Amino acid sequence: MKASVRKSRFSSRQKFGLLLIAPSFIIILGLMLYPLLYSLGISFFNLHITAPWLGTTFVGLKNYLSVITDPDMHSALEHTLILAAVGIGLGIPISLLFAIILNRKFPLRGLVRGILIIPWVIPGSVQGLLWSRIFDPHYGALNGILIQWGIITDPVAWLLDPTRALLFIAFASLWGAVPMMSLLYLSGLQSIPEELFDASRVDGASFWGYIRYIVIPLLLPITLINLVLRTIDAFTMFDLVYVLTGGGPAGATQVTGYYLYQAAFTKLNYGYASALAWLIAITVTLLAIFYSRFTLKEETAS
Amino acid sequence: MSVQTQTQHPRRFLPKRIGPNLLLLIAILFMLVFILAPIAWLLISSVSTSKDLLQMPPNWLPWPPDFSRYRQLLFGSAGQNTTLTDFTLQAFRYSLRNSLIIAASVTLTALVFGSMAGYAFARIKFPFGNKLIYVLLISQMIPVAVLLIPLYITIGNLGQLDKLSTVIVLLVSIHLPFVIWMLRGYFQTLPAEMEEAALVDGATNFQVLTKVILPVSLPGLFSAAAYTFMQSWNAFMIPLIFTSSDTTRSVTVAIAMFVGRHYTDYSLMSAAGVLASLPPVLLAIFFQRYLLAGLTAGAVKG
Missing domain, CATH: 1.10.3720.10 (MetI-like)
Structure with missing residues (x-):
């Protein structure tokens, strides 16, 4: 009796399916969901890693409170938001321009599009090396060009200036993000029917009018996706800061992603770092849900 | 016939076709410089001698390119280099x-x-x-x-x-x-x-x-x-x-x-x-x- 009930619940095809899913779910449960809960647990404790004789003490929401009230965290958050703002403010017009270019027909367009992807695939730490060659305090390319053109006479240590370092990091990060932003815009542009362009021409609209009144409004969902992606990127920014500045000078380029790494693996403050990680994760996940809502709507609409 | 119509409106022909094309060309060049200039500097640095790089402004186009670094990294030994082992x-x-x-x-x-x-x-x-x-x-x-x-x-x-x-x-x-x-x-x-x-x-x-x-x-x-x-x-x-x-x-x-x-x-x-x-x-x-x-x-x- 029992066996027949089972048989009706899972056909041999379903059993085969479960067998296919099993390895992936063991990996995902074991290496993602279990650590996720473990990390939530740690965030309520002080583990005393640097003073193990004290044992572990339950501290409730204290870790979360100290993250929220930490002035270093506030400045890291501020820098993260500046990073996102530069990424959005400069990145959206630049990538929209690149997408409009790639949407026109011209010789070697495929090659140009291939070149555009390159920054996206260069490893983050090599991007760090690349920008360190440009912003080098003595022999960088930026100093070289400015001296060559007579704009400055002595090399400037760009990344050692607290007021400017973050902007240079933001620009470097933007460079790596523009390919993806442009390609997202390009996919949006390609979905705009060409008749709209012809119709706007017939109605006497200029090219700029077409961009202003047809393209930009129709690309609004993509703009929103780019906006959210840049914000998520800013919150998880790590490689470039690690290689270029280490959060310095004097914390001027400290951002949440790098701050989290330091709290966990330099200061070994596991409880605090876990609380911080959860707060970042909640922020990022909310943004991601917001993002996927939009893409799902897009898919169902088309 | 078609030749005649083209020669009849030479002024109109120019801004309508070459004008936008020139703009497109400038935009494509801007895009290529934005993407490629940082990469180019890394490539140039990699085939420069120390003397080319350790001067201000640097030797932008070292000729002939020196590929000895690649050989050294892949197959060679440190030799006389003091900072490298x-x-x-x-x-x-x-x-x-x-x-x-x-x-x-x-x-x-x-x-x-x-x-x-x-x-x-x-x-x-x-x-x-x-x-x-x-x-x-x-x-x-x-x-x-x-x-x-x-x-x-x-x-x-x-x-x-x-x-x-x-x-x-x-x-x-x-x-x-x-x-x-x-x-x-x-x-x-x-x-x-x-x-x-x-x-x-x-x-x-x-x-x-x-x-x-x-x-x-x-x-x-x-x-x-x-x-x-x-x-x-x-x-x-x-x-x-x-x-x-x-x-x-x-x-x-x-x-x-x-x-x-x-x-x-x-x-x-x-x-x-x-x-x-x-x-x-x-x-x-x-x-x-x-x-x-x-x-x-x-x-x-x-």
Whole structure:
């Protein structure tokens, strides 16, 4: 009796399916969901890693409170938001321009599009090396060009200036993000029917009018996706800061992603770092849900 | 006749056709400079002599290019170089080998498990299938940073720190949800009649997957493979945290160490960076179409 009930619940095809899913779910449960809960647990404790004789003490929401009230965290958050703002403010017009270019027909367009992807695939730490060659305090390319053109006479240590370092990091990060932003815009542009362009021409609209009144409004969902992606990127920014500045000078380029790494693996403050990680994760996940809502709507609409 | 109409309105002809084309040309040039100038400087640095680079302004176009750094990194010894040791060169070669092992293993493993689970999700109906897909989506949204502390503690307790296999397993778990998601989408586009016919002909479930479905899914598998290879070659935070010796380090981490130790041998560092970027950049150039297939879907993963 029992066996027949089972048989009706899972056909041999379903059993085969479960067998296919099993390895992936063991990996995902074991290496993602279990650590996720473990990390939530740690965030309520002080583990005393640097003073193990004290044992572990339950501290409730204290870790979360100290993250929220930490002035270093506030400045890291501020820098993260500046990073996102530069990424959005400069990145959206630049990538929209690149997408409009790639949407026109011209010789070697495929090659140009291939070149555009390159920054996206260069490893983050090599991007760090690349920008360190440009912003080098003595022999960088930026100093070289400015001296060559007579704009400055002595090399400037760009990344050692607290007021400017973050902007240079933001620009470097933007460079790596523009390919993806442009390609997202390009996919949006390609979905705009060409008749709209012809119709706007017939109605006497200029090219700029077409961009202003047809393209930009129709690309609004993509703009929103780019906006959210840049914000998520800013919150998880790590490689470039690690290689270029280490959060310095004097914390001027400290951002949440790098701050989290330091709290966990330099200061070994596991409880605090876990609380911080959860707060970042909640922020990022909310943004991601917001993002996927939009893409799902897009898919169902088309 | 047509010649006549063209010559009749030469002034109108010019701004209408060449004007926009000139604008387009300027825009394309701006785009190429924006993307290529930083890369060009890394390439130039890598084939310069120290004398070319250690002057202000630098020698922008060293001629003939000096490829000795590449030879030294791949095959040579430190020789008279004071800031460099044979040990460092050996460590760099290890790191290249490690990254190759990591990226190839992660890609292969993620593809095997991912195509199994992706097929099951695409074709087999479970009573709780939707909930499992939800788990998949959630695990794809988890920022890796949250998982690092518990994983570090657990892996440390198991005595598995500083091992390539650990890095591979961790990267598989991070990329698997996306690979499943992508392949599920691909399998759904295949006509169901194919496997129904095979099942009627007496093929087993397993044969249907390996002999019918997978052979016609090569483009989808290839996209997933290109994307996973690129992402795991470029991985930085996981190898940084979970490895600590010269024999296990990935090339991305080795590059960060190069910059961090403030070697003044800029051309050697640059050549190392170029070598580290070569595999993903070649993938992007030759398999652009496949790599981009996963772009928008994978965009949300930080």
